[in-house]
Amino acid sequence: MASVGTAQEVLSIIHGSKLSAVFQPIVDLRGSSLFGYEALTRGPADSCLHSPIALFESAARYGLMSALEFACRELACRRFTQLNGTGKLFLNVSPMSLVEPGYQRGMTHRILEQLGIPADRIIIELSEQYPLGDYTLMRNATTHFRQMGFQIAMDDLGSGYAGLRAWSELRPDYVKVDRHFIEQVDQEPVKREFLRSIMEIASELGCLVVAEGIETAEQLATVRALGVHFGQGYFLGRPEATPALSTDVLHQLEQAPRQRRLARRSVTIGDLAVPAPSIDERTPLEHVLELLQTHRKLQSLPVLNRQQPVGLIRRAAILELFAGRYSHELYSRKPAGQFMDQSALVVAHSATLEEVSRHLTANGEEPLSQDFIVTRDSEFFGVARTSELLRRITEQQMRNARYANPLTQLPGNVPLHEQLDELLQREEPFTIAWLDLDHFKPYNDHYGYSRGDQVILLVARLIEEYLSGETEFVAHVGGDDFVVVTREPDWRPRMEQLLTRFDIEIPHCYDPDAVAQGGLPGLSRTGEEQFFPLLSLSIGVVQPDPSRCHSHHQVAALAGDAKREAKRIAGSSLFVSRRRQPDCTAARTRRVLAAF
DSSP, rough: OOOOOOOHHHHHHTTOOOOOEEEEEETTTTTEEEEEEEEEOOTTSSTTTTHHHHHHHHOOOOTTTHHEEEEEEEHHHHHHHHHTTTSEEEEEHHHHHHHHHTOTTTHHHHHHHHHHHOOOGGGEEOOOSOOOOOOHHHHHHHHHHHHOOOOOEEEETTSSSHHHHHHHHHHSSSSEEOGGGGTOOOOOOOHHHHHHHHHHHHHHHHHHEEEOOSSSHHHHHHHHHHOEEESSSSTTTTBSSSOHHHHHHHHHEEEEHOOTTOOOOBGGGTOOOOOOOOEEEEEEEEEHHHHHSSSSOOOOEEEEEEEEEEEEEEHHHHHTTTSSHHHHHHTTTGGGGGGBBTTOEETTTOOOOHHHHHHHHHHTTTTOOSSEEEEETTTEEEEEHHHHHHHHHHHHHHHHHHSSSSTTTTOHHHHHHHHHHHHTTTOOOOEEEEEEESSSSHHHHHHHHHHHHHHHHHHHHHHHHHSSSTTEEEEEEEETTTEEEETTTHHHHHHHHHHHHHHHHHGGOHHHHHHHHTTTEETTOOOOEEEEESOEEEEEEEEEOOOTOOOOHHHHHHHHHHHHHHHHHSSEEEEEEEOOSHHHHHHHHHHHHHHH
């Protein structure tokens, strides 16, 4: 527990200019640029209130939170101006201070006016550290700050009293995820799932996410791969009296190894494996029976030869073997290797659920075994169950269905993002194609949405016919936009065949007069009369460099550029971009993401 000073000590610090301000950088992880700084406060170095925790707890105890925070804000803004700080400045405000009798409305605005700092550079950061259940008061406070031109951030999401409710009630512009969920995020699946959920909610609410407490290169790589907007932590820069220079922060950002450890991806079979007792192939069968009788839930025992699996002992087979009258005399001393199932499935730790499912169902005449062996670096790792595999595959299918396009039932943006991040994490080469109809709006305006839907279904059918190989993933990302991710080598001739077939079939979607005229009259986007040719299909293709693309956002930027080039070509067209690494300009990426 932090030491608590007296009220007089707190007042002496507030009014005696004994506070000091430090600034910690906040980095734009998508645009690879310095976004701004969070202003933090320290008490006197020779005092028990040097720690901000002790200082603010003491102020809260004596009703001095409001006075302390105003002193901190004024000092931070003044020092930031003196040091020529750039970017946004995050200023902390605790909900408790807003209800103290001494709170003065508009004081922050007056401080900024005196120092010449524009309001749009300030982000008011509301901390969840001190509970406050009056959401009406909190909404009024955030409305007040917004009316003065400030943006709102919510701090420490997940650490305190009612984070999700506060998020939904206050609708902040930024939400900062508590460092607990960033610590070991590269190693713990539960924390990654939490972060993924936060990103999905943030997307729905139009909110930007800041990951606090990034302390290792692996954590940085993981949060970047998950698409988190901003990062903060010791790895990117410690709180300093002089704000870190942009060049120093970005140098550290670029030095981080571009690992994508377990980013947004499909579950591998290693995630399903559980530790299990194993035996050597020379183990007498009587010991095997003892193990099975001791561990009643054990359905199988892996059989190893120098840590490498060679088979599986099935519980049912051994119990049946020893059911006979003279079984113990006949089999007790026999080696387990003589009675193991040598055809038991053995799969690598990194195999996807889909790959293992194909192995299990490859021979339709063989019954599905309940257990199979998982290895890592060719050595025994654990045992996985078919029932758990089927459950996880069902969950994935339900998840895909949740995000499926209602018209085509093809997966939407979220499953696509997962697919891309999985490939990037594995640094596996792939090709991505963005398909988009040309002149679709005039067609929709003329014939109505029902016939427009029929055209979209035509494109979906042709994609399924020509681009549905074993390693191809098709997504319908909205309207008349489709995305195909492929690892097949012959994608180009099949895409050309698709375009030829589209041009043959599209006239059947028009009335005869329109076909004879070669198109339709309509209004341009500016409202001018214009003649539009028959619908055509543009395909932009790119092959991203997995070592230079951090997440699906950058892949989207590359694919979007390729699609735009394809649409510059008259008629149905295929454009293959030579670019393999993204332009990291944040503005360009944001423009593309609106449709991806």
